[in-house]
Amino acid sequence: MTISPNPRVLDTPSLAERLRAGDRAALARAITLVESRKLEHQHQARELVQMLLPFTGAAMRVGITGVPGVGKSTTIDMLGSNLIASGHKVAVLAVDPSSARTGGSILGDKTRMARLSAERNAFIRPSPSSGTLGGVAAKTRETMLLCEAAGFDVVLVETVGVGQSETTVAEMTDFFLVLMLPGAGDELQGIKKGVLELADMIAVNKSEGENRARAVAAAGEYRAALHIMQQASPNWSPPVILVSGLDNLGLDDMWAKVVEHRKKFEATGELAQKRRDQQVKWMWTMLEELMFARLRSDAKVRALLPALERQVAEGALAPPLAVEKIAAALGF
Incomplete structure (x- = not known):
């Protein structure tokens, strides 16, 4: 069935059915619908999300942040490819900063994930932050649910890495990964305490070659900082690991920690409670x-x-x- 280009006569059940069947065009259309600011579109979007809600919730939701230049896109590109090779379907929601003056956005994340972009079981959706709090697109939560309903079992949310985006993404994901650069030293003083408090894991990226010694030293600094902070859960102490997104080093270990966290939080009931709290916050x-x-x-x-x-x-x-x-x- 062909979806009418006129959203006023959009067949929402048909769109939901096509999305559930794995139609990528239907998924992209649905996301565009929920991102729309037009009132008639918003009603249809709410109807669509409610219709698909029973088919959501099974995916692993991982937020990934880090300062510009830390290598988020490169790491996600490699990590996503590894996950697909092991049988996962991966959706990446990459939020681009919008200009406060013009509202314009570069939306270049897809071009920086060339390997993942070519994968059939990957879906990359760059979205402008549109001036929303912390640089997180206003409809990221709905988009995440749509991807889950379409069969993606891993959803990675990449933040802008500035402002309050870390807090916002931590409030909509199950696991929050913070990427850091080697050579902590005085730079540690500039790290916001709030980011460390939110982190479920710190990964020191670009830890290959000549950077190795600096990365080891940085990891030690971050472990010391985390040690004196109160952890969010008595059942999880955020690990600090060394990775290289460029050379695919340490990424399997990094993902193993995510899976370990998931299993522990499912067993204790913390994951279910966290999801309930997030729904109310939403x-x-x-x-x-x-x-x-x-x-x-x-x-x-x-x-x-x-x-x-x-x-x-x-x-x-x-x-x-x-x-x-x-x-x-x-x-x-």
Whole structure:
């Protein structure tokens, strides 16, 4: 059955059926639908996600972060290829930074994962962050569910690696991997404590050749830092390992740790509880976004905003009083 190009008459059950059957075009269309900001599309997207919800949840959801230049795309390219060779189907959700000025995005992750892009059992979806908190695309959660419904049993979410993206991705995945560069030393002082607190594992990348000695030293620094921090779970102490995404060194051991974590958390019930907490967090996040959208679209507020913004900018009106005026316009 051909899907109509007009989303107003989109046959949602047909799209869901094709997606479940492994139709990549249907998956791409579904993701485009959930990413759309048009109101008519959003209703169809919610209907589609609800329809596919029973077929989700079995995949291993792994968030991967690291500063720009740490080698995230190269490592994911190699890791994904290894996983496919061992029988997995891998989806990569790579979030690109959007320009705060123009909203434009490079969307170049797919070109940096040439090996994985050629695999039949891989699906790479670069998405612009569109200015959302921490650089994580607003619809990443829905996209993850769509990929799971399409049969992908490993979902890797690559973050921009700046801002609050680490926290946001940790709140939607089962395992959070932080890639670091060799040569910690003084650089350790610049690492945000919050990132280490979120990490389920630290992998020192680019640990090949002449970098080996620096990587070993860096790993020692990170282990010491983790040792004095309170762990999120009494059943897991985040390991620190050495890897090279370029040379495919240590990646099998890295994935073995992910699998070990999964088995432990399934056995203790922590994974199920974490997933439940994430669902509730998702609900509140969506509610906040909806409320803010309604606030900005309210006719009374839109009439007030230009004058209020000008007065606040000029220092003639304190921001708390401006907020009170907006709230009064909304009837609060």
